[in-house]
Amino acid sequence: xxxxxxxxxxxxxxxxxxxxxxxxxxxxxxxxxxxxxxxxxxxxxxxxxxxxxxxxxxxxxxxxxxxxxxxxxxxxxxxxxxxxxxxxxxxxxxxxxxxxxxxxxxxxxxxxxxxxxxxxxxxxxxxxxxxxxxxxxxxxxxxxxxxxxxxxxxxxxxxxxxxxxxxxxxxxxxxxxxxxxxxxxxxxxxxxxxxxxxxxxxxxxxxxxxxxxxxxxxxxxxxxxxxxxxxxxxxxxxxxxxxxxxxxxxxxxxxxxxxxxxxxxxxxxxxxxxxxxxxxxxxxxxxxxxxxxxxxxxxxxxxxxxxxxxxxxxxxxxxxxxxxxxxxxxxxxxxxxxxxxxxxxxxxxxxxxxxxxxxxxxxxxxxxxxxxxxxxxxxxxxx
Amino acid sequence: xxxxxxxxxxxxxxxxxxxxxxxxxxxxxxxxxxxxxxxxxxxxxxxxxxxxxxxxxxxxxxxxxxxxxxxxxxxxxxxxxxxxxxxxxxxxxxxxxxxxxxxxxxxxxxxxxxxxxxxxxxxxxxxxxxxxxxxxxxxxxxxxxxxxxxxxxxxxxxxxxxxxxxxxxxxxxxxxxxxxxxxxxxxxxxxxxxxxxxxxxxxxxxxxxxxxxxxxxxxxxxxxxxxxxxxxxxxxxxxxxxxxxxxxxxxxxxxxxxxxxxxxxxxxxxxxxxxxxxxxxxxxxxxxxxxxxxxxxxxxxxxxxxxxxxxxx
Numbered sequence: 001x002x003x004x005x006x007x008x009x010x011x012x013x014x015x016x017x018x019x020x021x022x023x024x025x026x027x028x029x030x031x032x033x034x035x036x037x038x039x040x041x042x043x044x045x046x047x048x049x050x051x052x053x054x055x056x057x058x059x060x061x062x063x064x065x066x067x068x069x070x071x072x073x074x075x076x077x078x079x080x081x082x083x084x085x086x087x088x089x090x091x092x093x094x095x096x097x098x099x100x101x102x103x104x105x106x107x108x109x110x111x112x113x114x115x116x117x118x119x120x121x122x123x124x125x126x127x128x129x130x131x132x133x134x135x136x137x138x139x140x141x142x143x144x145x146x147x148x149x150x151x152x153x154x155x156x157x158x159x160x161x162x163x164x165x166x167x168x169x170x171x172x173x174x175x176x177x178x179x180x181x182x183x184x185x186x187x188x189x190x191x192x193x194x195x196x197x198x199x200x201x202x203x204x205x206x207x208x209x210x211x212x213x214x215x216x217x218x219x220x221x222x223x224x225x226x227x228x229x230x231x232x233x234x235x236x237x238x239x240x241x242x243x244x245x246x247x248x249x250x251x252x253x254x255x256x257x258x259x260x261x262x263x264x265x266x267x268x269x270x271x272x273x274x275x276x277x278x279x280x281x282x283x284x285x286x287x288x289x290x291x292x293x294x295x296x297x298x299x300x301x302x303x304x305x306x307x308x309x310x311x312x313x314x315x316x317x318x319x320x321x322x323x324x325x326x327x328x329x330x331x332x333x334x335x336x337x338x339x340x341x342x343x344x345x346x347x348x349x350x351x352x353x354x355x356x357x358x359x360x361x362x363x364x365x366x367x368x369x370x371x372x373x374x375x376x377x378x379x380x381x382x383x
Numbered sequence: 384x385x386x387x388x389x390x391x392x393x394x395x396x397x398x399x400x401x402x403x404x405x406x407x408x409x410x411x412x413x414x415x416x417x418x419x420x421x422x423x424x425x426x427x428x429x430x431x432x433x434x435x436x437x438x439x440x441x442x443x444x445x446x447x448x449x450x451x452x453x454x455x456x457x458x459x460x461x462x463x464x465x466x467x468x469x470x471x472x473x474x475x476x477x478x479x480x481x482x483x484x485x486x487x488x489x490x491x492x493x494x495x496x497x498x499x500x501x502x503x504x505x506x507x508x509x510x511x512x513x514x515x516x517x518x519x520x521x522x523x524x525x526x527x528x529x530x531x532x533x534x535x536x537x538x539x540x541x542x543x544x545x546x547x548x549x550x551x552x553x554x555x556x557x558x559x560x561x562x563x564x565x566x567x568x569x570x571x572x573x574x575x576x577x578x579x580x581x582x583x584x585x586x587x588x589x590x591x592x593x594x595x596x597x598x599x600x601x602x603x604x605x606x607x608x609x610x611x612x613x614x615x616x617x618x619x620x621x622x623x624x625x626x627x628x629x630x631x632x633x634x635x636x637x638x639x640x641x642x643x644x645x646x647x648x649x650x651x652x653x654x655x656x657x658x659x660x661x662x663x664x665x666x667x668x669x670x671x672x673x674x675x676x677x678x679x680x681x682x683x684x685x686x687x688x689x690x691x692x693x694x695x696x
Contacts, residue, residue, distance in 0.1 A: 040496040095476045146675040151416060151476065152620065153674065155613040156667040163660040287606050293484055300477060329503060332495035334605070338488035345463070345481035348473035 012361060014354075018303030021353045022312065025301060025346040033339040041330045048326045052336060055322035063202045070201030072314075072321045074278050077214035078103070080313040081269035082295025084221050087304055089150075089262040091225060093238030094255065098139055098154025099266040100292025101161040102132035106267030107274050107289075108165030111281055114190030115172035115181050121190050125271045132267015133260040135161060140259030144252040150259070158288045170283045179280040192275045210272040215310065217265070222306035234258055266292060290337065294320065297340045300347035316340050385525040386645050387638075393597040395630075395637030396535035397590045401615035402622060402629045403542045404586030409624060410546065411579025412559040412572075413468050414688045416479025418587045419612025420486025421457050423604065425588025426595040427490045428456030430602060433512035445518035446530055449592060457588015458581055460486065465580040469573055472690035487607035494604045511601040519596060531593040538586060543626040555579055559684030562691040572691045590615070598644055610667070614640075617670040623682045635673075639666045 010016055030049065037045035051058060056068035082099045089096035096102075109131035110124040119127070135157055142148040173180050183190050192208040201207045225231040237244040237254040245251045269291065273279060298316045302308030323336025401418055408415035415421075432452035436445055463482055467473040491508045498505040521528040546552035557565040558575040566572050594611055595602040618636055622629030643662035646652045 036492065040492070041500075095480075097480060142671070142675055147678040148671075148674045149620070149678070152613060152617055153671060155610055156617070156671045156674075159610050159667045160664050160671075163664045167658055167660045286609075293480075296477075296480060297484075328506060329499065330496075332492055332499075332506065332508075334488050334491040334495070334508075338485065338492050341481055341484035341488050345467070345478060345485060348467050348478040348481060349471055352471045352473060 011357065015303075015305075017354050017357060018305070018308065018350070020357075021350040022301050022303055022308075022347075024353070025343050025350070026315070028346055029339050029343040032342055033335060036338065037331060037335065044327055044330045048331050048335070051325045051327075052319050052322035052339070055318050055325070058322075058325045066200075067202040067204045068321075070198070070204035070207040071278075072317055073201075073211050074204075074206045074208075074276055075273065075321065076314050076317040077211045078269035078273040078291055079294055079298055079317050080214045080310060081217060081265050081272065082292050083298035083302065083309045083313050084218060084295075084306060085262040085265035085269070085292075086295050086299040087302070087306065087309060088221060088225070088265065089258055090299065090304060091238055092234045092254065092258040093241070094140075094143070094150050094258060094262075096136070096139075096154065096259065096262045096266075097151050097296065098136065098157055098292075099262070099269075099295045100288045100290075101154065101158035102135050102263040102266035103270045103292045104158070104161045104165050104288060105131040105135050106270030107281055108161070108168050109267070110271035111180055111274055112168055112172065114183055114187050114275065118187050119190065121192050121275050124190050124275055125192075125268065128267045128271035129264045130267070132270075133264035136263015136266070137256055137260040139263075140256035143259070144255040158292075162285070162288050165281075166283050166285065169281050173283050178282045178284040180283065182280060183275065183277045190275060191277055192272070206276045206278040208276050210276055214272060217268070218306050218310055221265070225306070266295070269295075294340060297344045297347075300350070301343055303350075316343075386648060387641055389527050389529075390598060390641030390644050391634065391637045392532050393529055393593070393637075394640040395633040396529075396532050397594045397597060397611065398615050398618045398633035398636055399535045399539055399630055400586050400593060401590035401612060402619040402633060403538060403626060404583035404590065405616050405619045406542070406583075406622075406624055406626065406629060407546075407555070407586070408579045408583035409619070409684050409687050410556045410559045411576045412562060412684060412686045412689070412691065413464065413576050413580050414475045414479065415461075415464060415580065415583050415587075416476055416616070417461075417464050417482030417486075417612075418479075418583065418615060419608055419610070420479075420482035420484070421460050421584055421587035422591030422594060422608045422612050423486035423490050424460040425453040425457035425591030426602065426608065427493065427591075427604065428588065429453035429592030430510040430512060430595060433515040433596075434510055436515060438514060442518040445515060449518075450534070450589060453588045453592035454585045455588070457586075457591065458584040461580050461584025461587065464584075465577045468690065469576045469580070472692065475688055475690075483607070483612070487604070490604040490607075508604045509601050510604070512596070513600040516596055516600055529597075531596070534589070535593070538589070539626055539630055546626065551578075556684070558691075559686055562686050566691075566693065572693075576691070587612070614666060614670060617674055620683075621670070621673050621677055623677075624684065625682075636666055636670060639669050 034045060034049045037048050056065050056072060059065050059068060082103060085099045086096050106128035110128035113119040113124040113127045139150050139153045139157060142153045143150045169180050192210050194208045198205050198207045233249050234254055237249060237251050241251050294316050298309055298313040302312035319339060320336045323333040326333060401422060405415050405418055429449045429452055432449045464478055467478040468475045494508045494510060495506060498507060519530050554570050555575050558572045562572045591608060594608055614636060618632045619629060621632040642665060646662050
């Protein structure tokens, strides 16, 4: 009796329910991914899914593993910020699918400041934040004053930013390739300093303070949302715009501010990747980078909790990086994108999962209460 | 000039088809953000059919079978949205977004697997249909008529009649405006919403195959459909969820999309000396501006996006 009670209350805990739901999403996502691999080519399916899940453990030596763990972390920090961007807007009732575009302008601004204007890294980073915030605010203004659905405006802005950034960065690209100049050769001062972190990961030069910086920003966002008046106001606006307005909150400004913060986060995300020199921007890319969209997956998988997103971002990046190692003669690396898309789809069912679980628990509690009542009645009758 | 008209009409056909799809779904009360993914799936179905039909198939059969394949795959894929949004009351924005990502990823994985199984060195996600595509085209002087243009016009007329002149359409719209009122007079809201989403899957899938055969003879599925599903949603909003206005909106947007294909043929546009990316951006910029001015007095179905729960009256 005592035991079931503790188990019940544990299952009723919202955090535990979110965790369970996320684990279930991951499990089903991987299972379906495995089935798809099986359908494509049964011979290597088991090995391929293991490769995706193992990621850097693909390398036999511990030092190489450490190095590629570092590389996964390098790409986790921008993903973390993208997912924070989505999460922050979602808490205020806005769906920031524009994280992808804000990420693009962030990349454009930081690389242009670094390569054309010779700025140091912290100014490039600030430029990225500003560019992303501006683009986010634009969606916010359109939503607040013109009633344009933020999802549609964000998508349009995603494509507009992609073409704009491609044009802008063509000015600073390598002569014979579509890629932008490397930071190391043009402006080493724009590289985010490593402060010795790289040596922890077998001298992975791309491991920089960007990673702890991303975690720091996560904590700040958590504090902002949960512990400050502003966060409370923003969330209240998300719950009920009209009620918030009635209480004297300026709901239009709150919407714009939210989108600006969300945009700033996504813009910063790009600078944390491109200012490490890990990747160069390809000025001919014809698709918006997936980072912003993966941020959606990470945000929902993390149960819409900033701390949860740290783990979910790592997981999404882990399988995305792992996808690069699958046997290309049989499968394509996009199988990871497929799995993370599937996970987002499943996250849509989380609400239903919690509802069903609570319903079950309620019914069980009721049954037990009735049994206890009956037992008590019987006891009373015997007396 | 004929080229501009031709491209405008074919892109407008895509936009009309997909926007009408969105229209049916939203009138039933389900927001269909996943149209982009549905288009990719329809495109995949059609492209596979084009690719695998024996070359001696008659042109008529090619058209019919391709359309059927696109429609079937689009409809099946839209079930993902219907099941999640109607039966499980899931958040429609999340599910729609997931469907867009899933559509592109699934199509890429599938096409790459297919290409490598035919030729181990081919790891591209491209399908070609240069010869088979000719079945859709009829040369009329300098103008290339495409059967899909006719199909879009028929779909437009049918949609108008279906929505406003039949019992089904009026009931469908009731479910998007006030589902509990509809339920109280014996309309099955769940069934109606399933129907709305399925019709959007059919039209979205058809739009997908039209899009990837418009102007090109091969398609790289890694790129999805480049935001065209969302452009169609913009067309739908600009068209105020009404078929006749959707058609006009589609023509306008189609014109701007066509410009990016044919602007080099116009001396005065070339004289402006704008980079090609400006023309690529144009449809998206125009749609933003247009939406900013027209969304204020939106006539969106009142209950769209809200899952219907019979227990909550």
